[in-house]
Amino acid sequence: MWTVVMFDLPVVTKPQRRRATRFRNELLNLGFEMAQFSVYMKFSGSRSAVDALAYRIRSRIPPEGNVSILALTDKQYGQMQVFNGGARQERDTSRGQLLLF
Structure with missing residues (x-):
């Protein structure tokens, strides 16, 4: 499963640019x-991992931000x-399987 984050953040003022860069x-x-x-993407192992990421991202969204989070199989x-x-x-x-010794 993949997590895709798409956003539109204002960058008119210097504080807005700073918040967008921080995000x-x-x-x-x-x-x-x-x-x-x-547009940012991350491989997530399961739907619950996508939901956990969405929860963490939600608290980081700048006040004027427009953010969409999409889960793809x-x-x-x-x-x-x-x-x-x-x-x-x-x-x-392809996502190769991680082999640990």
Whole structure:
């Protein structure tokens, strides 16, 4: 399962820019990767993990922020079509199993 965070934050004033930067950095600290400037993604093991992330993100949203959190199954994520400069880009959708010794 994947957690996708999409947001639109005001950046007109210096304090707003600071809050937007802090929000993006907090997403990175939670393990998200930037897909686009205002779209971040993270692999989550289960629906309960997505819900836990959503709870943690909710407390970090700036006052004027508009944030959407989406949960995608691996199959839905694998069906995503990504284009770079008009050319379709193949994505590595495999998540290898972690082996601990």
